[in-house]
Amino acid sequence: MCFQPPVAYVYNPLEYARASYRRYVGRYGRSPREVALVGMNPGPWGMAQTGVPFGEVAAVRHWLEIEAPIGRPHREHPKRPVHGLQCPRSEVSGRRLWGWARERFGTPQRFFERFLVLNYCPLLFLEESGRNLTPDKLPPAPRRRLLEACDRHLVEAIEFLQPRFVIGIGKFAESRVRAVTEGMNASVTVGSILHPSPASPAANRDWAGQAEAALRALGVRLPGD
Numbered sequence: 001m002c003f004q005p006p007v008a009y010v011y012n013p014l015e016y017a018r019a020s021y022r023r024y025v026g027r028y029g030r031s032p033r034e035v036a037l038v039g040m041n042p043g044p045w046g047m048a049q050t051g052v053p054f055g056e057v058a059a060v061r062h063w064l065e066i067e068a069p070i071g072r073p074h075r076e077h078p079k080r081p082v083h084g085l086q087c088p089r090s091e092v093s094g095r096r097l098w099g100w101a102r103e104r105f106g107t108p109q110r111f112f113e114r115f116l117v118l119n120y121c122p123l124l125f126l127e128e129s130g131r132n133l134t135p136d137k138l139p140p141a142p143r144r145r146l147l148e149a150c151d152r153h154l155v156e157a158i159e160f161l162q163p164r165f166v167i168g169i170g171k172f173a174e175s176r177v178r179a180v181t182e183g184m185n186a187s188v189t190v191g192s193i194l195h196p197s198p199a200s201p202a203a204n205r206d207w208a209g210q211a212e213a214a215l216r217a218l219g220v221r222l223p224g225d
Contacts (some may be wrong), residue, residue, distance in 0.1 A: 001142065017070045024051070044124060166181065
């Protein structure tokens with residue numbers, strides 16, 4: 001695919017961080033999984049650095065215990081360099097998501113017995129300024145082609161994981177889950193939890209508590225319930 005302005009840079013961590021991503025899905029992505037949590041696309045300080053969805057560096061290294069060689073994009077924005085597991089920045093969204101999983105479940109093994117976190121789109125888009133451009137903000141024609149490809153991936157992931165719940169992390173991801181599951185012969189409960197991005201004022205007020213309330217309202221059982 002080719003992307004025109006306002007897209008100036010495209011990072012594909014499934015290429016330059018493929019070894020790390022393969023370790024994540026190889027270790028934790030077995031089927032079936034009761035709950036699939038679906039994010040939108042990589043963040044510049046998360047999956048773009050580590051190859052793991054919402055992959056805040058400390059969480060990937062010290063909780064998920066994933067270590068793998070990570071390369072660099074073909075074209076790299078000077079304000080958004082990829083340093084891999086040596087990246088000094090911490091992605092707040094990933095820190096909140098994996099921090100909640102650690103606090104509620106204790107170990108990765110206990111969390112991944114039932115859950116898997118994946119992204120709808122594998123690509124990070126940056127404007128010339130370095131500003132993050134999410135897939136829903138792309139111009140209509142490339143957005144349509146991108147969504148078609150990502151929808152196919154999401155269908156395959158759902159067919160493989162056979163989840164009871166497919167839950168978008170944010171409303172955009174929920175909308176894509178609803179779009180693909182309507183055409184599938186799959187009995188799944190679809191909903192969303194609040195995206196943990198600090199750009200959302202609501203997410204800065206007890207995100208974990210709000211996410212747990214939304215999960216329980218959908219019927220997802222959590223440890224201690």
